[in-house]
Structure formats: C-alpha cells, structure tokens
Amino acid sequence: MFLLMLLGILGSGWAADITVTNSWNGGFQGYFKLNPSQALHGWKVHLVFDKPVDNIEIWRAEVESHTPTEWVVHNMNFDADINPGADFQVDFVARAGGDSPAHGTYFIEGDGDSGSGSGSGTGGGSATQPPSSGGGSPITGGPAATGGSTMKYNYGDALGLSILFFDAQRSGRLPSNNPIPWRGDSAVNDGDSGHDLSGGWYDAGDHVKFNLPMSFSSWVLNYGFLKFTDAYTSAGQKDMMCDMVKWPLEYFKKCWIPDQQTLYVQVGDGYADHGFWGRPENMNMGRPAYKVNTGCHGADVAGNTVAAMASGYLIFKDICGDAAFADSLLAAAKSLYTFAKNNRGKYTDCVTQARDFYGSSGDADELSAAAIWLHKATGDNAYLQDAKSFYPAGTAWGFNWNDANVGAACLLYEVTKEGKYKNDIDAFIRQYMPGGSVPMTPCGLSFRDKWGPNRHAANAAFIAAVAAADGLSPDEYKKYALSQINYILGDNKLHISYEIGFGNHFPKKPHHRGSSCPTNTNSCDPGSGADNPNVLKGGLVGGPDQGDNYDDRRDDYVKNEVACDYNAGFQGALAGLYHFSVNNELPPAPAAKC
Template sequence: MVTLKYLLPLASVLAFGHALEVPMTGVNDWGGRFEGKFVFTIPEEVSGWEAVLHFDEPVTGLTEWMGDVVKTANDNTEYILVSKPHTGIQHVGQTLTITVQAAYSGSAPPTGKGTLVNMAHDGQTVPPAPTVPGTKYNYAEVLEKSILFYEAQRSGKLPATNRIPWRGDSALTDHGQNGEDLTGGWYDAGDHVKFGLPMSASVTLLAWGFLQYADAYEAAGQTEYMYDCIRWPLEWLVKAHTGPNELYIQVGDGGQDHGFWGRPEDMTMARPAFKVDASAPGSDVAGEYAAAMAAGYLVFKDKDPTFAAQLLSNAEEIYKFAVTYKGIYSNSVNQAAAYYRSNAYEDELCWGALWLYMATNKTSYLTEAKTYYPAEAGPDWGQSWDDKGAGCQILMYNITGEQKYKDNIEATFTGWLPGGDIPYSPKGLAFRSQWGSLRYASNMAFMALLAADNGVHTTEYRTWAKSQIHYALGDTGRSFVVGFGVNPPTQPHHRGSSCPMMPTPCSWEAQQHKGPNPHTLYGALVGGPDGSDSYTDSRNNYINNEVACDYNAGFQSAVAGLMHLSMAGQLP
C-alpha cells in the first residue's frame, strides 16, 4: 500500500542531474477519451521512478499500467505516478513508455508533458568536516560519516533531528512477551533484526573510544552527535531490562526477516522478542549489557547525571543476574544461535566487572574480574562481539599495572603483528576471518592504540594500528568505507539503502539492481576482502560487502585514536 506521507516534492530529489522531460506523443482520439504515450530514454541506472504527468486541461479517469497513481492535482491537470516493483528497475539505454488513457471535456485531446524522476537519488549531502594538517586521510570526515551510519541503523520513532532523509519511523510495535515496549535500538546489519549482544558490544567499544579520545570528537565537531549516537542504543538496553533477572536480547526472527527484502518502514512480518531469565540464563549477554551501561555511565555522568544514574543502577542489577544464574545465552535462545552463537561467558563477566569497577570504584568488582580472568591467559584470539579477552587484558593492566597483564597483551600482539600467528594478505591486512575481515583488524587496531597509550610498545603498536586502519581507508587503492575516499563501495548488502525513495515500492528486484544503492550509506565499513585482497562490490556478496553495527565500532574508535595522535603530533 502506498503511504502518501512519504511522497517527496519533485524539487527535493535529483532527476538524472536535470529534469528528464518529454512531450506526450502518439495520441489517439476517441471523442471524449484519448490515449497518449510518454516515452523516456533512460540515461542512467534507475531503481525506482516517479513520473509527473501534466496536461494543459483537466483529464479524468486516467489509467495506465507501468505505475500507480499516488497523487492528483485538485484541478485534475497533474498526476504523480510511482513505479511498480517490476517496472522500477530500468537500465541505461532502455526505453520506458508510460501509456495513459483518460477522458477530456474539450473539443480535442489535451497536450501533455511528463517529467521522470530517478528515485535512486535522495539528495542527501554531508557537510565538510574539519581536517588535521599532515594526515593522509581526513579522520574527522570518517568520524562524521560513521556516526551517520549508526543513525541510518536506528529503529523505532525517529527524532525530529533525524539526518537520514530516506529513513522514517519503523518497528513501532516491537514489544516483549508481556507487552513491554521494545521499540528503538539499532538494526543489526543489512537486515532488520535487533540482536542485543553485538549491539551492546558495539556500544561498549564506541563509549571507550569516546572516553579515551574525546578531544578528537570535539575537534571533528562531532561531540554532541556522538552523545546522541550511543544514547540511542543505551536507552533500548534499559528498556530491555524488564525485571531483576530478566533481559530481552533479540527482537525479530532471522529466518522470517531474511525472507524479506525491503525497507524497515514497510515490514509486516511478525517480530517476536526473546529473553534470558533465571530459568534460561545468558551470563555472556548480561555481562556485555552491564559493560555497555557502565561505560555509558562514565560517558554521561557529567552530561546527564540522571540518565547516568539509571544506567549504573541497571548495570549493577544486570551483572548480579549474570553471575547468579550462569549460562550461555545462545544455548537458552535458539533463535540467536544461528547468527551470534556465543562460545563462553567468562570473558563477558570479567569485562562487565571491570567496567563496573571503573564506574563505581568498588573493589568487589575488581575481585570479580580477577575471578573470571583466565588463570593461564595467553594470546587472545581477537576482540569482537564474542571475545572480550584483549579488552580485559588492557583494562586489567591499566587498572593494576601488574606485569602479568602486560605479558598477556604482548603475547596477544606478538600473534597479531607480522611474523606471528595471524596470516597477512599480500597488501598487508591482518586476516583473522573471512567474514568481516576488516572488523577484526580494526578492533585489534583500537586495542593496540589503547595498549600503546599505556606505554606498551608505543611506537610499534601505533604504527601497526595505523597500517590496518589505513588499509580500510584506501592504502590498497580503494576505500572500504561507503561514501568516503577513492572508489568506495557503492553496493553494500543493506536492504534499506538499496531501496528507492519512498513511496516507490521495494522488493527483491532492488537486490538485483545493477547500479549503486539508491542511498549512500555514509560511513559504513563493509566486511572487507579475502586473504588475497580480493573483493567484489556487490550487494549480493553478503560475506564481503555486508555492513554491521559491530563492524564500525572498533573501527570508529581507532580512527578517533589516530586523529588524537595526529593532533598531538604523535602519529607515527
């Protein structure tokens, strides 16, 4: 069903760089009724169109077969059509013929003209960001655009300050099993499921980077946007804590969701909610929620003390739940296991306790953290939504200064730096895993910067971190960040950005569109290349070209770290 409130004024979108206008031709007159054609030769890839048909006198009873009439001028001289799903995809050089039939009341059929609007252009522009002299890449621009990516992932009722013109309110009926309000939060990736574990893990890394490198955000003019950025998911995490021993950890079923290609605004499928509780525990996800909220408390304690206090109160109660009722969340919630299966919960219990210690200074939390820190800790696999080992090593050393934690950090990076256990691509990417290769390298780049800030192999770790982030920004000859740098991805695997402007229908045809996504998903880091630096920019390539909230978190924080160093004259 077409929703008229989404109809855009003609002037608000770009029509092929100019108005593609043609006269009505091929008129057949049947005395009081006529047929006419508007023939457009397509000059660029189209993934949905709007046609404005104007007549020099009123016509009534207009019918045609290529689109749907969504608006008629009061005097019946102008009709606005939008394409049907199967007619919206038009390729360069094709001819689109809109044939209309209508009644007229004059002595002869009217003359007419048609204007075709390519709904693959949303007109969104991003204001230029400040630059730091002497840097190869504009880190401030990356921070600005990465925050925009998170705004594009918002679910729920959007604020009046929404900066993404192609996003509207969505999933307004998300609720728990007893009707609890679960609207809000972030959609996870290119789909429309809300997964609590990667969402909260992303918040923790973003908050850590904000706390550590606040000067970079301030210099980039992004401080207030960053507060808004992490507040959005934090408010959802609070909503998801519906009882002392109850925590919602997912909204939406992955199977049903992945059977739908379209905008989140158009979803009609059921969106069940899943939770962990005393009888079906999830210490890992609860530990991460607690970490995110404790880190959020540190971010907001001066900015908004009331909100900060709410976060801390929830964090402490959730952590108590996590240690009292132990279990792996994906064993309790089968619907999460196919997408974000957890391997253990001890690292999240250590992680959550460390962040609570930093928020409260209660020694009991540091004792808890040491309890769950592995006794024989060695090299960490790599920081991720499922692995908090490297982060725990760094926080333990930052807090205690004990040599054994420094030894663990060094063991981890001996494995990650060239010559260690991690293979490298020919062009220098530390390749941990095919699925989201840039995510792991970026997360560990952020960890390396944090370790270096505390005096651990300062120059070596900073140099390595810079090499991994610069790989993503363009050192191989192309950018892997949508809307940034040279030859960036244009077809990220992302449903919403692949759809034309509303109200043009969107379905699986949009996935097969040959051109760039109609909307630039500014700032999104794609999964990245394989171990041979091979990469295909195709929205069907979900392994290498999907985007996700956790892909950008460590990456954005590492970029902030590099900008901080460049401002201080300490960038290697």
C-alpha cells in the same frame, strides 16, 4: 525542503542557495553543492546566514573559521580535487536558536574577486563556478606530528561518517534531528505482552536486533569515546556521538526488567527477517522477542549489556552532561550484574533461535568486562576482584562480539598495571602484526578470517591504539594501527575506501536492505545491478579475500555486508589515530604496499 536565499549581501561575484532538508527547534540540516565547470584543486567555501549559528557539524569539509553569521569551510585532504560535473554535495547539521532554520547562501572564496567572473545564484543549491586562483590549498588533514608525520587520511572525517552509519541503523521512532534523510520510523511496535522494546540498532544489512553484538558494539564505542574524547571534540563530533551512543543505551534499559529478573536479548526472527528484502519502514512480519531469566540463563549477553550501561554512565556523567540518565544507567547496570553472576551460562543454550547467527562460546570474558567497567564507574574494589577472577587469561583469537578477553585485559591493565594483562595484550597485538600467526594479505591487511577481515584488522588496530595510549610499545603499535586503518581507507590493491562515503571511490552496492531500496516505492529488487539509491555513509564493508581481491556485489554478504560490530572497533581506532595527531604524537605512516 526549503530553498534559502540571501541576495545582494555577498562580496563575491556570485552566490548560491543553501538547501535545508530538515529543521527542528534549535537546529537544522542542510547541504551545499559544488558542480564546477572547471576542475577544482582545493576549495574554500563561505556560508553566510541571516541569523547567528552556534555550531556546525559538517561532512566532507572542515571548519576553518567563523563569526556568528559566516562560517568558512575548506576541503578535506581526500576531496581537494573535484572534476567538472561532479555534483559534489557537502552535508551539515547546524545548531541555531529558534524554531525556524537560518536562511543562507554560499560562495567559493576567490570567485569573482579578480573581476574575471560575475557568476550568479544558481537557484538550485549548486555552485558552478570554480575559484579563479585555486580557492585555497589542499589540507593535510591534521597537525604536524612528532617525527614529521601528518595524517595521510583524515581520520576525523572518517570518524564522523562512522557515526552516521550507526544513525542509519536506528530502529524505532526517529528523533526530529535524524541526520539520515532516507530513514524513517520503523518497528515502533516491537515489544512483548505490552512491554515496549522499540529502539536500538538493526544488526547489519538485516533488521533483527541481536543484543549480544549490539551491546558489545555499544561498550566498545563507549570505550573509544572515553579514551579519546579529545578526538571527538577536535573533529566536531562530540554532540553527534552523545546522541548516537544514547540510542542503544535507552533500548537496553527497556530490555532489563529487574523486578521480573528478565532480560530481553533479541527482537525479530532471523530466518523470517532474512527472507524479506525491503526497507525496515515496510516490514510487516511478526517480530518475536526472546529473553533470558532465572530459568534460561544468559550471563554472556547480560555481561556485555552491563559493560555498555556502566561505560555509558561514565560518558553521560563526564562528557555528555546528563546526570539523571547516567544515574539510571548505573542503577540498571548494578542490578543486571547481580543477575548475571547468579545465572551463569550461554544465552544460546536456551535462546536457540540465535544460535545460527550469534552463537556464544562462554560468559567469563563478558563478565570480566562487566565487572571492570563497574569498578571504573563506582571505585568498588569488589568489582575489581570479580573482574580478575572472571578474566580468561591467555592470547585471545580476536576482539569481537564473542570474545571480549583482550578488551577486558586493556581495562584491567589501565587499573592495575599488572604484567599478566600487559603480556596478554602484547601477545594479542603481535600475532596480528607482520611475522605473527595471523596471515597478512600481499597488500598488508591482517587477515584473521574471510568473514569481515576489515572488522578483525580494525579491532586489532583499536586495541593497538589503546595499548599505545597506555604506554605499551607506543611507536610500534601506532604504526601497526596506521597500517591497518590506512589499508581500509585506501592503501589497498584497488585504492578504494572500504568505508562507504569516504573519498571518491568506495562500495556502491553494500549488502544492506534499507540503503538498497528506493524511498518512494514499496518495491525493491535485490538483484538489481544498479548502485544502492541511498548512500550508507560510514558503513564498513566486510572486505577483500586473502589475495586483496574484492567485488562490489550486493549479493556477496561475506565481502560486502556491513554490521554494527564491524564499525565499533574501526571507529575507536579512528578516534585513537586522530587523538595522536591532535596531540602531535602520530608517527610517520608506514609506506603502502600496493
């Protein structure tokens, strides 16, 4: 850790040191702290560096303006008020030339300007002086929108936190720009008979790599990135998203071996894994690899993997600027699709080890999604005809790792504009809305199932946002999406955010091994009543019961576990709402019911 000081160059009466926690060639990671002796009601901070900084991606603050060496950031709408002694930390990642970090200090605008306070550098990276006149006004979190609405919650900030959750789920050898300080290399020897299977994401609060939900999460995230690219750009998250979505795609390429007609679909024994409570860095149990091939069919997981790689091709061709990687994804997706078509069947019919965790109900929905993504990637109408043929018509129960129907319907409608897909999309969304067949909690959450109700509601909100962007009942569907995401972020009985790290009140004891264990010891007590020592920023916990009740307990894996597929649609919905705000198309938010 470096403590960086620039003394005497600031115009205000005091300056504090920026703390840098990690650096690499071309960038560094750091934070500053606000620890006021008086309450802050809105704040604006200047970061001053000794060399040009090209870009800053920041959490819990928003960039207002910058020169090459001075960046001005201000509070989000939810963190304008900071109480004395709060020790409020703002993390950021900066890109700068050279192999050493920029040295820097920071000060709160207004402090010392009136001559009423002298202040000094704290030496510990904590600014203790409040602004003399408010330090800037609280922001609304977004531009004024049609209908006079602004964002009630800052969806861009929530979006950035969600990206960090997926970074915290990384398996394998971590890159030098790893933004999660409490995570290190893990499971670097994952493989089978010398074939490298390292990488990918851990599934949830455990350390198994289940490829069916992982590949679903991947293509859903890709869909939101492609659909609402401007949201990521406006939120300053495009580069972070490019890094994040590449991680599972590189792993999927390792899993598919075309010349052996073999696709690896799981790494780790779910039963043995669930018997271990500790950090992934400390795992020492065997991690077997499971595969499908011409003798053990698995078109469901193969189809989702094709969808992930074909959508990834579009991302790295059109957004992230890596044509070679894009081409490799498309080639793998094409050959894997042929394998899937020729080897129909559910992977859990032969990979029985996965059945108790992610048992599949069929493969047609995944094959339809795979085919329509390949059509979007190539323009080949043969894939479009396949997508139509595989599509299971009707109203989907949900949108999740085992049911891609309505996602395929959205993609098919975008291409064809055919009424049958529109009808299935409308029927799906309306069953989740008030008056539909899906129950609602008293405070307004669509309660599809006790396992991950936040996930089901957020995924429905994502489909509603996609449909609204495609012109289907836009005002009505946007308001429904707003109602669900706002509930998750605070419009609920407890007035907490179910996304960890968003705002000041959020779950502190998620059912997640890595975040629950200290980094400086091999011991870890899952029964401890203390808060998790590592904040799992961005993780979406399962959620409340049907009466809006929720307890923050680590041992409650129904209400308090996190998972990649919990966050995927949630993040897409955040991107959709932020997109509507950026384009002045966000309607007034529905009133909170609690």
